[in-house]
Amino acid sequence: MMISHGFKSSKKDFTFGPWNVTTAKNHIMKSKDIERLTEELNLPSLPEMLFGDNILRIQHSDGFGIEFNAIDALKRINNLDDTVQVACAQQWQESRFSEHCQEVVKPYDWTFTTDYRGTLIGEELQIKVTETTERINLEKLRAREQIVFFDEVLLFEDELHDHGVSMISVKIRVMPTSFFTLLRFFLRVDGVLIRINDTRLYHEAGQKYMLREFCTRESNIAELKSVPASLYTDPNEIAQHLTFKLRQCEKLELPEQEHDAVNEDL
Numbered sequence: 001m002m003i004s005h006g007f008k009s010s011k012k013d014f015t016f017g018p019w020n021v022t023t024a025k026n027h028i029m030k031s032k033d034i035e036r037l038t039e040e041l042n043l044p045s046l047p048e049m050l051f052g053d054n055i056l057r058i059q060h061s062d063g064f065g066i067e068f069n070a071i072d073a074l075k076r077i078n079n080l081d082d083t084v085q086v087a088c089a090q091q092w093q094e095s096r097f098s099e100h101c102q103e104v105v106k107p108y109d110w111t112f113t114t115d116y117r118g119t120l121i122g123e124e125l126q127i128k129v130t131e132t133t134e135r136i137n138l139e140k141l142r143a144r145e146q147i148v149f150f151d152e153v154l155l156f157e158d159e160l161h162d163h164g165v166s167m168i169s170v171k172i173r174v175m176p177t178s179f180f181t182l183l184r185f186f187l188r189v190d191g192v193l194i195r196i197n198d199t200r201l202y203h204e205a206g207q208k209y210m211l212r213e214f215c216t217r218e219s220n221i222a223e224l225k226s227v228p229a230s231l232y233t234d235p236n237e238i239a240q241h242l243t244f245k246l247r248q249c250e251k252l253e254l255p256e257q258e259h260d261a262v263n264e265d266l
Contacts, residue, residue, distance in 0.1 A: 014149040016174055017205060018061040023151040023172075026053035041074055047112055047158035047166065050074075056153045056170045057121070058181070064122030064255055066201070066210075068170040068183055070155035073116040078109050111187050112158060112166045117199045117214050118183065125255040127210075132251040136202045136211050141180055149174040164188040165233075178204045186235040193220050194232060196239050201252075210252040217242035 014021045029037070029052035038046055052070050059065035120127050152171035159165055170183040183199040195218040203210040219242045224232070231237040 012151055014174065016148065016179075019065075019179070020059050020061070021149060021151075021172060021174065021179075022055070022057040022059070023153050024053060024055045025153060026051060029053070037071070037074075043074070043077070045110070046074065047156040049154075049157040051153075051155055054153050054155055056151070056172060056181070058172070058179070059121065060254070062125055062255070064120075064125045064127055066118045066127070066252070067121055068116075068118050068153070068155070068181075070168075072119045073114050073155050073168055073185075074112075076114040076116040078113055078115070111160065111189065111195075112156070113187060113195065113197070114168060114185055115197055115214070115216075116168070116183070116185070117212065118201065120252075122255075127255065128253040129212075130251050130253065132211070132249050134211060134251065135249060136200055136213055141202070145175045145177070147173050147175060160189065164190045164192075178202065184235060188232060191221055193218060194224070194238055194242060196235060196242060198239075208254050208256075210254070212250045212252055214246070214248045214250075215244070216246040218245050219243045 009024075009026045011022070011024045029050045033052060034046055034050060037050075037052070038044075050070055055067055055069045057065065057067035059067075120129070150171070150173045152169060154167070154169045157165065157167035164187070166185075166187050168183070168185040170181065172179060172181045179202070181199075181201040183201075185195075185197040187193075187195040195216070198213075198215045198217075200213045200215075201210055202212075217239060221232075223243065224238075224241060227238070227241045231241070
């Protein structure tokens with residue numbers, strides 16, 4: 001089942017320390033904009049429900065930060081031959097092609113699988129990304145701490161022509177001493193497989209970096225016979241039953257501000 005949307009545009013801003021969180025929720029992208037974007041991305045089809053103006057942005061007062069948006073998520077679709085098939089996959093793809101897209105020769109991932117992990121922002125100051133062995137302390141996150149701000153933003157969703165669901169959303173919670181963000185891509189192809197790509201982002205006040213973890217979990221439906229089918233539609237429940245495929249940990253180092261260097265010299 002698709003998420004029920006009220007189609008009421010909204011925008012929220014929340015400031016804590018040097019950081020500002022902005023969330024924006026808008027209407028589904030209009031058909032003329034979808035046609036333009038389809039050509040721009042060189043894809044034969046886009047998700048049925050594409051929220052091109054939805055965004056979650058975390059920005060430092062010095063300008064740098066990270067944001068999550070649907071367009072950049074679509075740019076990270078794996079445009080190679082995908083092994084995911086259903087009995088009517090060819091018929092489904094043909095039904096989604098518009099006439100001007102028939103000439104597209106680029107292989108097409110009809111599940112819209114993306115490994116998107118967010119978009120770094122900033123002009124003069126840039127966040128530096130490096131690999132790390134340091135992990136997000138999930139136990140600390142499980143500890144009860146006041147949540148001073150929370151929101152969730154849907155970026156896109158598609159029912160795969162009634163053969164499952166493909167969707168990506170991002171949510172954030174801000175505590176007095178930290179913030180935590182979860183970007184989740186969820187794919188369920190009925191009778192075939194379930195796949196989850198999670199990007200977790202964590203920052204503690206006073207630290208000069210954020211930690212980002214990207215994880216992929218995936219199982220064929222045949223491997224989930226012991227799991228109640230009622231859990232297949234709940235990403236939070238089914239995630240723990242999927243086979244772990246990949247984890248990549250990164251340190252997002254915050255740029256040094258000039259006033260910080262001055263303060264250290266005093």
